[in-house]
Amino acid sequence: MKPTIYDVAQAAGVSIATVSKVINGTGRISDKTRKHVTNIMEQLKYQPSMVASALTGKSTFTVGLTLPDLANPFFAEIARAVEDRGHEYGFNVFICSTDNDPDREIKYFSLLTQKRVDGVIVATRTEKDLFLKKLIQQHVPITLITGEMPALAVDTVMVDDFLGGYQAGSHLTGLGHRRIAILAEDVNTMSNRERIRGCKQAMAEAGVASDERLIAAGEFTVDSGKEAMRRLLELGEPPTAVFACNDLLAIGAIQAARERGLQLPRQLSVVGFDNTILATIIDPPLTTVAQPIQEIGRQAMDLLMQEIKGEKSMRQRVVLMPELVVRGSTAALT
Amino acid sequence: MKPTIYDVAQAAGVSIATVSKVINGTGRISDKTRKHVTNIMEQLKYQPSMVASALTGKSTFTVGLTLPDLANPFFAEIARAVEDRGHEYGFNVFICSTDNDPDREIKYFSLLTQKRVDGVIVATRTEKDLFLKKLIQQHVPITLITGEMPALAVDTVMVDDFLGGYQAGSHLTGLGHRRIAILAEDVNTMSNRERIRGCKQAMAEAGVASDERLIAAGEFTVDSGKEAMRRLLELGEPPTAVFACNDLLAIGAIQAARERGLQLPRQLSVVGFDNTILATIIDPPLTTVAQPIQEIGRQAMDLLMQEIKGEKSMRQRVVLMPELVVRGSTAALT
DNA sequence: TTGAAAGCGCTAACAT
DNA sequence: ATGTTAGCGCTTTCAA
Numbered sequence: 001m002k003p004t005i006y007d008v009a010q011a012a013g014v015s016i017a018t019v020s021k022v023i024n025g026t027g028r029i030s031d032k033t034r035k036h037v038t039n040i041m042e043q044l045k046y047q048p049s050m051v052a053s054a055l056t057g058k059s060t061f062t063v064g065l066t067l068p069d070l071a072n073p074f075f076a077e078i079a080r081a082v083e084d085r086g087h088e089y090g091f092n093v094f095i096c097s098t099d100n101d102p103d104r105e106i107k108y109f110s111l112l113t114q115k116r117v118d119g120v121i122v123a124t125r126t127e128k129d130l131f132l133k134k135l136i137q138q139h140v141p142i143t144l145i146t147g148e149m150p151a152l153a154v155d156t157v158m159v160d161d162f163l164g165g166y167q168a169g170s171h172l173t174g175l176g177h178r179r180i181a182i183l184a185e186d187v188n189t190m191s192n193r194e195r196i197r198g199c200k201q202a203m204a205e206a207g208v209a210s211d212e213r214l215i216a217a218g219e220f221t222v223d224s225g226k227e228a229m230r231r232l233l234e235l236g237e238p239p240t241a242v243f244a245c246n247d248l249l250a251i252g253a254i255q256a257a258r259e260r261g262l263q264l265p266r267q268l269s270v271v272g273f274d275n276t277i278l279a280t281i282i283d284p285p286l287t288t289v290a291q292p293i294q295e296i297g298r299q300a301m302d303l304l305m306q307e308i309k310g311e312k313s314m315r316q317r318v319v320l321m322p323e324l325v326v327r328g329s330t331a332a333l334t
Numbered sequence: 335m336k337p338t339i340y341d342v343a344q345a346a347g348v349s350i351a352t353v354s355k356v357i358n359g360t361g362r363i364s365d366k367t368r369k370h371v372t373n374i375m376e377q378l379k380y381q382p383s384m385v386a387s388a389l390t391g392k393s394t395f396t397v398g399l400t401l402p403d404l405a406n407p408f409f410a411e412i413a414r415a416v417e418d419r420g421h422e423y424g425f426n427v428f429i430c431s432t433d434n435d436p437d438r439e440i441k442y443f444s445l446l447t448q449k450r451v452d453g454v455i456v457a458t459r460t461e462k463d464l465f466l467k468k469l470i471q472q473h474v475p476i477t478l479i480t481g482e483m484p485a486l487a488v489d490t491v492m493v494d495d496f497l498g499g500y501q502a503g504s505h506l507t508g509l510g511h512r513r514i515a516i517l518a519e520d521v522n523t524m525s526n527r528e529r530i531r532g533c534k535q536a537m538a539e540a541g542v543a544s545d546e547r548l549i550a551a552g553e554f555t556v557d558s559g560k561e562a563m564r565r566l567l568e569l570g571e572p573p574t575a576v577f578a579c580n581d582l583l584a585i586g587a588i589q590a591a592r593e594r595g596l597q598l599p600r601q602l603s604v605v606g607f608d609n610t611i612l613a614t615i616i617d618p619p620l621t622t623v624a625q626p627i628q629e630i631g632r633q634a635m636d637l638l639m640q641e642i643k644g645e646k647s648m649r650q651r652v653v654l655m656p657e658l659v660v661r662g663s664t665a666a667l668t
Numbered sequence: 669t670t671g672a673a674a675g676c677g678c679t680a681a682c683a684t
Numbered sequence: 685a686t687g688t689t690a691g692c693g694c695t696t697t698c699a700a
Contacts, residue, residue, distance in 0.1 A: 002472075004677055015687045020679060027680095028685060045472075050448045051388045052677035055692045060385065062428075062449070070417060073611070076410035083404060083431055087438070092445055094396075094426045097417055104421070111426055114384045115396070138336075138379075222615065251615055258617070277407070281556065281585055283592065283617045338693055349671045354695060361696095362669060386693035389676045 003044045012040040023048050054116065063304060064112040064120035066096040066105070066131070067146075072220065073276045074246065074293075075123065078146065081297020082121055089305055091118070098124050105131045113138055119304045121145060125189065141307035145300045148190035155303040157296055157318040161191045164289040164322035165198025168243045168271040171287070171324055173206035176333035177269060181214040181232050181239035183225055183249045192245045195273060199243050214239050218249065225252020226259075233260050240333055241269040247276045250286055254329065265331035275325055284328035292320050337378045346374040357382050388450065395423075397638060398446040398454035400430040400439070400465070401480075406554065407610045408580065408627075409457065412480065415631020416455055423639055425452070432458050439465045447472055453638045455479060459523065475641035479634045482524035489637040491630055491652040495525045498623040498656035499532025502577045502605040505621070505658055506533075507540035510667035511603060515548040515566050515573035517559055517583045526579045529607060533577050548573055552583065559586020560593075567594050574667055575603040581610045584620055588663065599665035609659055618662035626654050 005023075009016040014033060021027040022037045029037075040046075054060045065082050067075040079095055086093045094117065096108040105124065109131055112120060119141035122132060125148060132152060135142050143155040172180050182199055184192040200210045216232060218224030225244060229252060232239055244250035250272030257268045264270065264284055272279055275290035299318050306312040339357075343350040348367060355361040356371045363371075374380075388394045399416050401409040413429055420427045428451065430442040439458065443465055446454060453475035456466060459482060466486060469476050477489040506514050516533055518526040534544045550566060552558030559578060563586060566573055578584035584606030591602045598604065598618055606613055609624035633652050640646040 006677080016678080017680085017687055017689095018685085021686085024679080030685060033685080047444065047448050047472075049389075049450060049677055051385050051394065051450050052692090053679070054385045055383075055389055055677080055694090056679045057692065058679075060449075061445075069414065070404075071407075071411045071414040071611070073405075073407055073410065076407065076413075077405045079410075079429065080403065080405040080431060083429060087441070090445070092428045092430075092449065095413065095417055095429045096426075097414060107421070110381065111395075111424070114381050115394075115426065116383060116385050222611075277405070277556075278612070278615055281612055282615055340693080350694080351671055351673095351696080352669085355670090358695080364669060367669080383693055386676090387695070389678090389693080390695045391676065392695075 002049075003046045005046075005048070008037065008040050008044055008046050011044060012037045059118045059308065060116050061091050062094065062115065062117045063091055064094045064096055064108070064117045065123065066098055066108060066120060067123040068098060068100050068220065070095055070097045072248070073278055074248075074274050077276060077293045078123060078297055081294045082301055083297075085298045085301035089301065098126075100124065100126055102126055102130065109134055113140065118308045119143070121300050121304060123147070141304055143300045143303045143307070145296055146191070153315045155307060155315050155317070157299045157303065157320065158191075159291050159296070159320045159322045161194035161322075162198040162201070164273060164291075165195035165200075165243070166202045167198075167322065167324040168195075168273070168289050169199035169202025170206070171271060171326070171330065172241045172243060172269060173203055173208050175241070175269060175330060177241035178208050178333075179211070179214065179237065179239045179241070180208065181216070181242045183228050183242060183244040183253060184215070184217045185220045185245055185249065187215075187217045195243075195245050220246060220248055222248050222252040222255065225249035226256045227252070229253040229256035230259070233257065233262075240267070241271075241330070243271045245273050247272040247274045247278050247286060247288055250288065250329075251278060251282050254282060254286075265329050266334065269330040269333075271330060279325070279327065282329075287327045287330040288325055289322045290325045291322055295320055336383075337380045339382070342371065342374055342378060342380050345378060346371045393452045393642065394450050395425050396428065396449065396451045397425055398428045398430055398442070398451045399457065400432055400442060400454060401457040402432060402434050402554065404429055404431045406582070407612055408582075408608050411610060411627045412457060412631060415628045416635055417631075419632045419635035423635065432460075434458065434460055436460055436464065443468055447474065452642045453477070455634050455638060457481070475638055477634045477637045477641070479630055480525070487649045489641060489649050489651070491633045491637065491654065492525075493625050493630070493654045493656045495528035495656075496532040496535070498607060498625075499529035499534075499577070500536045501532075501656065501658040502529075502607070502623050503533035503536025504540070505660070505664065506575045506577060506603060506605060507537055507542050509575070509603060509664060511575035512542050512667075513545070513548065513571065513573045513575070514542065515550070515576045517562050517576060517578040517587060518549070518551045519554045519579055519583065521549075521551045529579050554580060554582055556582050556586040556589065559583030560590045561586070563587040563590035564593070567591065567596075573602070575605070575664070577605045579607050581606040581608045581612050581620060581622055584622065584663075585612060585616050588616060588620075599663050600668065603664040603667075605664055613659070613661065616663075621661045621664040622659055624657045624659045626656075629654055
């Protein structure tokens with residue numbers, strides 16, 4: 001059996017209280033006994049049980065991270081960033097891919113709360129924010145990322161989607177494009193709506209009319225982007241440029257264009273969003289609006305930690321700036 | 335405060351023992367009280383504390399997953415597969431990216447054991463298997479994936495790397511290639527060694543000499559592959575085909591070839607390994623040796639569960655078959 | 669069929 | 685400076 005605090009107390013000839021104190025560095029212990037106990041602990045390879053200590057009211061040093069799909073490179077990168085910052089705090093993270101399935105969300109919700117996680121970072125968003133509301137109701141510290149600005153008082157870190165869309169739009173209009181299509185994951189998510197709005201704003205400022213027929217929606221997949229682009233290319237007057245609301249869609253668009261025999265970027269310019277590893281892998285390399293993924297993970301964790309430690313009474317919203325990264329998938333209209 | 339079993343007992347007018355029994359479906363309880371108690375629990379939104387129950391000797395329903403880097407698409411896909419199977423068992427998974435850094439490994443080891451995880455799936459491998467040995471020593475159930483065949487009695491699920499290499503090699507020689515380069519992540523990992531050996535075997539059988547100067551090693555990154563390929567292309571008699579031990583390296587090779595102005599696959603054939611999402615995104619689409627990622631995750635979890643439940647005395651090694659997926663990055667030598 | 673009570677490994681007053 | 689002890693929320697004999 002694993003040694004307990006009793007075993008080390010006995011072996012050291014002290015009380016368990018003393019051992020507890022040297023473990024936690026609390027109370028006043030003579031240097032001598034401290035060292036002695038420390039030695040014994042090492043000898044016995046003693047590992048304090050966090051489950052026992054959690055039961056006494058201390059935290060579990062565990063947080064949950066819910067996201068749609070860990071296999072999606074964007075979320076994988078987010079998860080890594082969150083994990084890293086968590087690790088610095090000595091926290092572990094439970095990863096929870098929900099596939100946007102309410103049933104999975106509920107199941108994970110129940111597992112997380114039963115395990116008494118100290119908080120959860122939510123990168124999912126489903127109908128009516130049911131998951132979120134349940135968490136709030138249970139007073140679980142939360143921070144929201146990758147998302148909307150919900151009608152709920154919750155810590156949030158987000159990027160300025162409008163600005164990102166605007167950057168994409170200006171880039172394209174600046175290149176002379178006037179028939180600009182937009183590919184969204186789902187026009188109903190606030191982030192996508194804002195990106196679209198930003199893009200349209202840039203177009204309007206450049207005197208470019210936006211054509212609703214050039215706005216297509218789908219899912220967060222390459223195939224969805226490809227399909228949508230195919231349809232757009234069949235239009236009588238096809239677009240000369242596309243702004244896709246994420247890299248996966250942008251890649252689908254590129255593939256569809258290739259399929260049609262178009263030369264990129266000469267005959268079609270494509271701008272993505274996210275700046276995942278995929279943007280550097282596709283040919284031509286994707287011009288895309290970069291999200292500061294590291295920073296998102298870091299800030300999300302930081303906010304959550306403050307919440308957990310009760311260092312903060314006010315909820316806050318951190319808005320990070322996106323940045324257009326110009327690569328080879330965009331060119332001046334010829 | 336969150337309601338405890340006492341609150342439920344009191345509200346239901348029964349003892350905590352009774353409540354415990356209806357929670358766990360143990361003992362004999364009359365249908366009437368069972369329903370009554372169940373109602374009360376719902377009313378109070380009672381969630382049994384797994385930390386308390388874990389303290390009484392039950393398991394934590396938690397496992398750890400160690401991998402080099404969650405942001406690497408291959409490992410992200412592995413993680414997702416593991417998570418999914420774990421979820422079916424009602425388990426959560428702690429993700430632990432180590433960057434192959436022994437310090438991080440140790441820190442995670444200590445966190446995982448202190449939290450009394452029920453087991454860990456290890457997809458990392460570092461010097462001297464220190465991490466692994468520590469786990470074994472602590473009697474933590476383990477299963478190894480993505481890896482070697484260690485000189486340790488541990489459950490393992492692996493793919494037949496030799497066969498995978500052989501498939502890649504045969505494909506290339508079958509296409510008429512005779513100058514075949516090999517890009518490895520690290521010639522010292524057993525899996526890479528086996529892949530190389532398999533490829534060489536296929537070459538030998540086709541009467542193709544293998545040239546040690548055409549074998550390059552690097553890291554598990556695109557850049558590393560690009561760099562290695564650049565050097566190979568500067569050789570007096572450059573290769574006409576490359577077998578890369580993973581998709582990232584293969585992509586680097588493709589990019590280096592492009593950089594040189596080579597037409598793919600006409601002037602250079604490339605075969606990867608893993609069949610990650612990247613293989614379908616790169617242009618030309620990558621011919622690659624597919625690892626059955628879902629199956630790996632599933633089997634790993636299954637083995638671990640058996641181990642945890644003590645249903646099995648023997649350690650086993652499950653060997654899965656890889657499968658060559660032919661796409662556009664390979665062509666007959668002209 | 670139900671309940672009383674002892675523990676699981678630890679923390680935190682409170683004594684000494 | 686160190687020890688005693690009462691919990692933390694649950695499971696599990698063992699009685700009733």
